Amino acid sequence: MTFDINVIFSHLPEIASGACVTIVIWIVAALAAAVLGFLVAVARRFGGVILDRVFGIVIAVLRGTPFLIQIFLVYYGGPFVGLSLDPIPAGVVGLSIYGAAYFSEIFRSGFAAVPKGHIEAGLCVGLTHTQIVRRILLPEMTMLVLPPSLNMTIILMKETAVLSIITVPELTATLSAIGSQQYAFVEALFVLALFYWGLVEITGWLGRLAETKLTRFRFFHI
Amino acid sequence: MSVPAIAVKNLVKTFGDSTVLNGIDLDIAQGQVSCVIGPSGSGKSTLLRCMAFLEESTKGTIAINGEVLGFAENAKGVRERLPAAANRRIRAQIGMVFQQFNLWPHMTALGNVSEALKTVHKINRKDAEERAMAQLAKVGLGGRANHYPSQLSGGQQQRVAIARALALNPKIMLFDEPTSSLDPELTGEVLNVMRDLAAEGMTMVVVSHEIGFAATVGQQIIFLDHGKVLFTGPPQEVFKRPRNPRLEQFLDTYIDRGASMLL
Numbered sequence: 001m002t003f004d005i006n007v008i009f010s011h012l013p014e015i016a017s018g019a020c021v022t023i024v025i026w027i028v029a030a031l032a033a034a035v036l037g038f039l040v041a042v043a044r045r046f047g048g049v050i051l052d053r054v055f056g057i058v059i060a061v062l063r064g065t066p067f068l069i070q071i072f073l074v075y076y077g078g079p080f081v082g083l084s085l086d087p088i089p090a091g092v093v094g095l096s097i098y099g100a101a102y103f104s105e106i107f108r109s110g111f112a113a114v115p116k117g118h119i120e121a122g123l124c125v126g127l128t129h130t131q132i133v134r135r136i137l138l139p140e141m142t143m144l145v146l147p148p149s150l151n152m153t154i155i156l157m158k159e160t161a162v163l164s165i166i167t168v169p170e171l172t173a174t175l176s177a178i179g180s181q182q183y184a185f186v187e188a189l190f191v192l193a194l195f196y197w198g199l200v201e202i203t204g205w206l207g208r209l210a211e212t213k214l215t216r217f218r219f220f221h222i
Numbered sequence: 223m224s225v226p227a228i229a230v231k232n233l234v235k236t237f238g239d240s241t242v243l244n245g246i247d248l249d250i251a252q253g254q255v256s257c258v259i260g261p262s263g264s265g266k267s268t269l270l271r272c273m274a275f276l277e278e279s280t281k282g283t284i285a286i287n288g289e290v291l292g293f294a295e296n297a298k299g300v301r302e303r304l305p306a307a308a309n310r311r312i313r314a315q316i317g318m319v320f321q322q323f324n325l326w327p328h329m330t331a332l333g334n335v336s337e338a339l340k341t342v343h344k345i346n347r348k349d350a351e352e353r354a355m356a357q358l359a360k361v362g363l364g365g366r367a368n369h370y371p372s373q374l375s376g377g378q379q380q381r382v383a384i385a386r387a388l389a390l391n392p393k394i395m396l397f398d399e400p401t402s403s404l405d406p407e408l409t410g411e412v413l414n415v416m417r418d419l420a421a422e423g424m425t426m427v428v429v430s431h432e433i434g435f436a437a438t439v440g441q442q443i444i445f446l447d448h449g450k451v452l453f454t455g456p457p458q459e460v461f462k463r464p465r466n467p468r469l470e471q472f473l474d475t476y477i478d479r480g481a482s483m484l485l
């Protein structure tokens with residue numbers, strides 16, 4: 001048995017299709033997770049004690065259980081509560097909710113990390129609460145949450161691999177199939193690892209670019 | 223006699239079980255520099271923060287140029303919070319300077335000073351920035367307008383913060399330990415700006431450990447201890463002949479540190 005990477009490349013069209021599915025699911029789910037997470041963080045901060053507690057429990061469950069089990073429950077358990085989703089929508093929904101739990105904590109800590117004095121300074125020059133949120137809280141928070149958000153986005157990308165177990169035709173599923181078909185598991189997994197790594201590097205590079213653009217100033221003092 | 227710039231009546235502030243302000247009665251005269259001194263934990267900062275309505279008092283009232291700010295008693299004698307718009311309007315007469323500067327880090331010096339002119343007063347960008355530039359020039363920072371706070375020294379940041387407050391033409395300026403996070407050299411440049419402001423006749427309330435500033439610029443000294451005003455009077459009376467034993471004890475700590483020649 002030899003290590004022959006060409007066996008894998010003879011399946012390029014399927015690989016390309018799997019890669020597309022992975023990338024699309026990842027981008028849609030990451031965006032949905034960020035938006036959902038932001039809304040949850042806003043609800044927890046401004047929506048009163050009850051909302052804060054309820055979301056606190058939901059997040060504890062989502063963070064306290066493996067994604068593998070969550071996605072199983074959404075896909076195979078969904079029909080019991082009238083939620084029958086095809087694999088791809090189920091994957092997107094599952095990944096979005098899972099990611100939202102983490103994103104909401106990122107945004108929550110971002111809100112909390114804006115110094116109270118910056119808000120008081122806004123009050124003292126006559127800004128209304130809405131103006132303070134728009135002009136001070138959100139811009140300052142964005143800078144603070146950028147690095148952890150990038151981190152979470154990368155994690156979500158690699159979690160798309162889990163969706164192969166609910167038959168989503170993404171890259172892990174595609175390459176596993178090719179691997180067993182051609183009896184070339186090592187080659188298949190090698191290509192798979194390279195693909196994810198490459199995508200992580202590109203994402204990290206884009207994230208750093210955004211960070212330097214958005215934070216020309218730095219938080220030296222606080 | 224004219225209405226006091228700030229009239230504090232029976233002000234009480236409690237945080238949980240601890241009483242920080244325990245019945246403060248105080249008038250801040252128009253056009254005067256009042257310096258609040260006292261040991262740590264005596265309630266100096268809390269008093270100042272109540273004056274700016276950053277802290278909600280538990281009892282009593284604060285009136286700014288005759289208008290009650292924050293909480294007032296209604297006809298039935300029940301204490302109630304005044305509408306946000308009214309509080310905003312009354313608070314507009316006050317400029318506040320913080321110990322930690324509290325500049326907005328994502329805006330330049332010019333952005334910090336012009337922000338409220340643009341957002342609150344709806345002045346167009348060009349005019350707002352012109353006014354902001356004039357204020358920055360006044361505190362000696364005309365050349366630093368496009369610097370972000372992180373690119374400025376502490377003293378420069380505090381001067382930007384003073385310009386930010388002054389740009390809105392306040393009638394009263396409150397200073398909450400404005401030099402406590404600065405080294406002695408930078409303290410000087412901030413105190414000079416404050417001296418100029420005092421010379422222009424601005425009504426100022428200054429919470430500070432700069433006893434030299436209090437002695438030379440202050441016109442009324444307010445000594446706070448355990449949430450009560452122990453003594454008020456002109457600086458000569460406070461520093462030359464402190465008749466109150468607690469005040470004497472407090473001032474001794476400064477004299478021990480070589481400040482006697484100032485007094």
